[in-house]
Amino acid sequence: MARDYTLNRIPSASRSEINYARxxxxxxxxxxxxxxxxxxxxxxxxSGKTRTLTHRVAYLLDNGIPQGNILLLxxxxxxxxEMLERVEALINSDTKEIWGGTFHSVGNRxxxxxxxxxxxxxxxxxxxxxxxxxxxxxxxxxxxIDTKATRFPKPEVLADIFSLSQNTGQxxxxxxxxxxxxxxxLADTISKLQEAYEEKKKEINSxxxxxxLVKALFLFHEHPEIREMYQRQFEWVxxxxxxxxxxxxxxxxxxxxxxxxxxxVVGDDAQSIYSWRGxxxxxxxxxxxxxxxxxxxxxxxxxxxxxxxxxxANAAIASNTEQIKKDLAPYRAGAGVLPALAEVxxxxxxxxxxxxxxxxxxDEGIELNEMAVLYRAHYHSMEIQMELTNRxxxxxxxxxxxxxxxxxxxxxxxxxxxxxxxxxxVAFKRIxxxxxxxxxxxxxxxxxxxxxxxxxxxxxKSMFSDYMLDFKVPAKAKPGYEQLxxxxxxxxxxxxxxxxxxxxxxxxxGGVYEDYLQSKFSNWENRKxxxxxxxxxxxxxxxxxEFLSQLSLLAGQDAAGATQEEPDSEAVCLSTVHQAKxxxxxxxxxxxxxxxxxxxxxxxxxxxxxxxxxxxxxxxFYVALTRAMDExxxxxxxxxxxxxxxxxxxxxxxxxxxxxxxxxxxxxxxMAW
DNA sequence: GTTCGTTGCCTTTTT
DNA sequence: GGCAACGAAC
Numbered sequence: 001m002a003r004d005y006t007l008n009r010i011p012s013a014s015r016s017e018i019n020y021a022r023x024x025x026x027x028x029x030x031x032x033x034x035x036x037x038x039x040x041x042x043x044x045x046x047s048g049k050t051r052t053l054t055h056r057v058a059y060l061l062d063n064g065i066p067q068g069n070i071l072l073l074x075x076x077x078x079x080x081x082e083m084l085e086r087v088e089a090l091i092n093s094d095t096k097e098i099w100g101g102t103f104h105s106v107g108n109r110x111x112x113x114x115x116x117x118x119x120x121x122x123x124x125x126x127x128x129x130x131x132x133x134x135x136x137x138x139x140x141x142x143x144x145i146d147t148k149a150t151r152f153p154k155p156e157v158l159a160d161i162f163s164l165s166q167n168t169g170q171x172x173x174x175x176x177x178x179x180x181x182x183x184x185x186l187a188d189t190i191s192k193l194q195e196a197y198e199e200k201k202k203e204i205n206s207x208x209x210x211x212x213l214v215k216a217l218f219l220f221h222e223h224p225e226i227r228e229m230y231q232r233q234f235e236w237v238x239x240x241x242x243x244x245x246x247x248x249x250x251x252x253x254x255x256x257x258x259x260x261x262x263x264x265v266v267g268d269d270a271q272s273i274y275s276w277r278g279x280x281x282x283x284x285x286x287x288x289x290x291x292x293x294x295x296x297x298x299x300x301x302x303x304x305x306x307x308x309x310x311x312x313a314n315a316a317i318a319s320n321t322e323q324i325k326k327d328l329a330p331y332r333a334g335a336g337v338l339p340a341l342a343e344v345x346x347x348x349x350x351x352x353x354x355x356x357x358x359x360x361x362x363d364e365g366i367e368l369n370e371m372a373v374l375y376r377a378h379y380h381s382m383e384i385q386m387e388l389t390n391r392x393x394x395x396x397x398x399x400x401x402x403x404x405x406x407x408x409x410x411x412x413x414x415x416x417x418x419x420x421x422x423x424x425x426v427a428f429k430r431i432x433x434x435x436x437x438x439x440x441x442x443x444x445x446x447x448x449x450x451x452x453x454x455x456x457x458x459x460x461k462s463m464f465s466d467y468m469l470d471f472k473v474p475a476k477a478k479p480g481y482e483q484l485x486x487x488x489x490x491x492x493x494x495x496x497x498x499x500x501x502x503x504x505x506x507x508x509x510g511g512v513y514e515d516y517l518q519s520k521f522s523n524w525e526n527r528k529x530x531x532x533x534x535x536x537x538x539x540x541x542x543x544x545x546e547f548l549s550q551l552s553l554l555a556g557q558d559a560a561g562a563t564q565e566e567p568d569s570e571a572v573c574l575s576t577v578h579q580a581k582x583x584x585x586x587x588x589x590x591x592x593x594x595x596x597x598x599x600x601x602x603x604x605x606x607x608x609x610x611x612x613x614x615x616x617x618x619x620x621f622y623v624a625l626t627r628a629m630d631e632x633x634x635x636x637x638x639x640x641x642x643x644x645x646x647x648x649x650x651x652x653x654x655x656x657x658x659x660x661x662x663x664x665x666x667x668x669x670x671m672a673w
Numbered sequence: 674g675t676t677c678g679t680t681g682c683c684t685t686t687t688t
Numbered sequence: 689g690g691c692a693a694c695g696a697a698c
Contacts, residue, residue, distance in 0.1 A: 076688080104688050129687085154692090209688055276686065377685050402687095439675050474674080553688070578686050600685055620686080642684095 024048075024055060031264070031297040032056045038257075038291035040242075040284070041266040044328040045313065045626035046304025046584065049266045053240055054083050056264060057098070058090040060236055071234040071256060072100035075241040077554065079582060083240075099234070103249050105553050107212035110219070110230070112545065117223050118215060121458055123545060125206040125421045126552040128405060132159050132208050134426050139196050145189060153183055153190070162194055166210040167246045167278030205423040205458065213248045220255050227255060235262055241582070242267035242287075246278035254290070261291060269324050270317050273578060273620045275612070285324070302328045302626075304584055306336025308663070309632050313625040315659035320615045339625075339632040341656065342667040347592075350637045351387035353669055354589050357633065358393060358572060361587055368394065370586040372573040374624050376598035380591060381574050388572065397574040404551045408517060408527040409534060413551060415508045419491045419498040420544050422456050434516050435484065437476030446471055461496045464488040480512065487511030501538035501547040505531070577624045588628035593636040594650035621655045634664065 024032060028048055031041050032055045043049040053072075060070060074080040080100035087095050099106060108126070115122040127135065136155035140147060153161070161180065165172045172194050173187040183190065201207065207215065220227040237257040239245070242265035245253070257263035265287060272281035288294045302310050307330040314328055344350045358371055373384055378399065388395050403409060411434065417427035428450060429443040438446075450456050453467035468485045490507040493499055509531065517524045541547035573585065592598055598621065603613030625632065634656070640648045 102688060212688085273686080274688095277688080379684065437675070441674060476675090576686065602685070616686095 024051070025299070025301060027297050027299045028052045028055070031299075032059050034264075034295055034297075036260065036262045038261045038287075038294040039264045039297065040287045040291075040294050041264065041297045041299065042268065042284070042324065042326070043266060043297075043299040044268055044302060044326050045271060045623070046302040046310075047299040047328070048301075048303055049240065049268070049299075050079075050083060050086075050582065052299070053238055053264070053266050054086045055090065056238060057083070057087045057095075061087070061091050061093075061095075065236060067095060067097035068099075069233060069235040070098050071106070071237045072098060073103060073106065073237070073239045073253070074100065075102065075244060075581065077101050077105060079240065102553065103252065104209055104212045105549075107216035107252075108549055108553065110216050111207070111212060112549075114219055114223070114226055117226065118219055120202070120215075121205060123205065123421045125204075125417050125424045125427065126212070126549060127201075127206050127208045127426065128552055129159065129209075130405065130410070131206070131426045134429075135200055135204070135206070136193075136197060138425070139193060139200050143193065143196060145193070152186065153180070158190065158193065158197075161190065162197065163208075163210050164278055165194070166214050167248055168280070169247045203423065204425040205421050206426065210248075213252065217248055217252055217255070220252075230256060231258055235260060237263045239263070239265045240267075241271075243269050243272040243281045243284045244274040244279040245283050246274075246280055247283075248278075250280075250283045263291070270320070270326065270619055271581070271623050273581070273616060273623060275616055298326070300326055300328055301331050303331045304629050305330065305626060306332050306334065306630055308336045308338045309625065309628050309630075312339050312632070312659060312663045313622055315663060316625060316655060317618065317622040319658050320618050321611070322615060337631055338665040339628075339634060339663070340667045341664040342633065342635045342669050343652070344635055344637050344669050346639050346641065347383040347637050348387070349669065349671075350591055350635050351383040353635060354384055354591065354633075355387045355391050355393060357589070358388075359391070361631075366586055368570045368572045371589070372575060372580065372583075372585040372587070372627065373589045373591060374575055374577050374580050374627065375590070375592050376577060376600060376620070377592075378576060380597065384574065384591065388574075394569070394571040395574050396569075396571040398576065398579045402554070403530070404554060406527075406530065408521070409530060409551075411516075412505070412508055412513065412531055412534060413548065415488070415491060415513075416498065416501060416504055416544060417548060419488065419504075420548065422460055423458060431484065432481075434512070435473075435477040435480045437474040442474055442477070446473065463492070463496070484512050498544040501541050501544050502535060504544075505535040505538060577620050580627050581623060584627055584629055586629045587631040587633075588624070589633045589635065590624050591635050593634055593653040593656060594640070595653050596650070597640075598653055599655065618655060621653075 025048075028051065031039065031052050041049070041052055043052065057070060057072060061067065072080060072083065074083065080102070084095045084098060084100055099109075111118075111120075111124075112122045115124065133155040136158050140155070145152065157180075161172060161175055164170070164179070165175050168175075172191045176183050176187045176190060201211070220230070234256050237253065239253055244267070253263065253265075265284070267284045269281050269284050272279060272284075275281070288296060305313070310328060310330045317323070342353060344353055354373055358368070361371060362368060373381070375381055381397065385395070385397065404413070411430065414427040414430040417424050418431065421427075425447060428447055432438050432443050432446050433440075449471045450468070454460060455462045455464065455467040465485050468488075469482065473481045487507055490511065491499055491504050498504070514528070517527055521527055538547055541550070575583075596604060599614055599617035603617055636650065636652050636656070638650055640650050642648050
């Protein structure tokens with residue numbers, strides 16, 4: 001069926017264009033003002049990728065492109081929010097209607113609208129990794145697999161396999177063969193489990209993170225009319241961090257951008273660090289083959305770092321074979337201080353060094369906000385956290401456990417989820433499990449009784465007490481159980497619809513949860529405070545499903561970040577290198593540079609033929625180095641006091657021997673006592 | 674059927 | 689040091 005489509009023209013040389021020129025270099029300017037059609041911006045670290053993309057959005061708006069026609073895809077929600085704020089500053093107007101955010105949040109938004117076209121209802125729950133594990137346990141339990149007879153992959157590993165399969169489009173058996181050869185003989189069983197898992201998700205009306213992408217793509221394939229609607233809407237598609245997109249994301253982008261392909265992607269192949277999640281930097285390497293008439297812009301000036309740091313970073317990445325050779329030239333003049341390399345005896349000495357140096361730098365006038373400590377894995381931050389706490393240095397940490405993933409937050413959310421999605425097995429069982437005398441078996445029995453009652457219908461119109469009071473429960477649990485049922489009743493209104501999230505919180509706390517909290521946790525007071533923060537945060541939402549979606553999709557933030565309690569208080573940032581992507585600080589400490597820590601042991605164990613894992617670690621190392629603007633400190637401890645294997649001698653990271661020694665200044669750490 | 678204490682096992686990165 | 693899996697006791 002033919003369709004008329006008019007391409008919007010960008011008028012040339014508007015007044016604003018001249019203003020932009022002042023702030024941008026030639027390549028950036030060319031990219032920002034380039035005509036419609038596909039374009040690829042390859043930009044090295046610190047070369048103003050975000051700036052280019054931000055100005056491009058501003059430029060489009062300035063040239064009369066309606067906000068609603070722009071789609072901005074970024075790696076985190078935070079990045080999208082910050083970018084749009086900058087656009088607002090540039091054009092002096094709000095950007096409310098721009099669709100911006102992560103692939104997952106955009107996928108979710110689309111799926112909620114069109115769930116019925118896929119045979120789903122729009123009140124589906126979103127499962128995080130832990131929920132997913134719970135479901136997989138149930139699925140394994142319901143299957144006839146004897147997990148004890150042979151070593152069977154744990155739910156966590158299964159989740160990894162399924163996820164990778166979804167994100168790369170490869171079949172489970174292929175994946176098992178290549179990535180998990182030791183489970184090769186189980187490939188068929190694992191494939192069957194995947195089918196069962198897919199069934200289960202549908203039964204319990206729940207989607208995992210991958211579904212938000214995969215099902216959105218499926219929706220577009222199955223329903224051309226819906227696809228075309230979005231294609232018409234998103235005339236302009238902009239994608240940040242394109243090197244970290246996977247197969248599914250690339251397909252989604254291609255579908256949304258078609259047919260006019262007013263698509264601008266920005267990225268740096270040298271910073272691709274998510275291949276374990278299915279990211280494939282061939283997407284960026286082959287962009288010009290996929291989009292034949294694509295324009296290409298290369299930005300090779302680094303504005304961020306002093307030459308000393310940049311030279312080191314360039315040397316560090318040079319050992320990688322698979323990359324577009326870029327010669328990143330410094331914009332900043334003067335050598336600056338050379339990056340420091342410090343060998344320390346132990347993790348504690350490392351922490352002491354970092355803490356002391358932070359204090360000295362603060363005395364020199366550098367704010368704590370402008371310093372960061374980066375590491376390969378969350379647990380590398382242990383000693384540093386303790387040392388900073390002891391010395392009273394405030395820090396902000398992106399922890400492994402996100403705010404929403406903490407048990408008590410998930411408990412409270414479970415009450416909300418079940419009022420919204422009565423098929424949510426995970427939430428239901430979680431709630432009844434809180435009762436004394438109720439374990440896995442009783443929880444399942446209650447769940448079965450619930451399933452058989454009309455109250456569990458997908459769109460049931462009933463109070464919970466209509467059916468639940470008659471269920472058979474263990475005697476020990478009886479009093480608490482009734483209280484719980486009436487609490488659930490309090491969460492829905494006369495029309496049996498969920499109340500507003502902020503109204504629910506007091507009922508949940510007063511009804512049953514506060515007692516439970518006190519009996520179960522010694523630090524219940526802290527947890528209660530968290531829940532009060534959650535209450536505060538919930539006040540921003542009127543619709544429950546939006547609130548719950550937001551919680552699940554919120555990227556690694558602590559409670560303060562989520563509730564925006566204290567936005568930019570003075571604090572040192574502690575973060576994994578992965579989460580530091582796209583950020584910058586004046587001073588960066590990169591710690592734990594020991595072989596096996598960084599690069600990580602697992603890639604070193606892989607057979608030596610395959611260098612791809614090591615190359616990715618090297619890119620990660622490169623990302624870490626290039627976060628620093630003025631000063632960079634590299635440290636490694638000689639000894640690691642492993643908790644279960646005693647003291648382990650460490651060797652310096654092999655990455656440290658891949659550059660000439662005169663690129664760094666060696667610091668010898670002595671002790672004053 | 675639940676709970677509680679013991680043993681054994683391994684710590685990557687995240688939307 | 690923390691969690692899951694297992695077996696013994698209530």
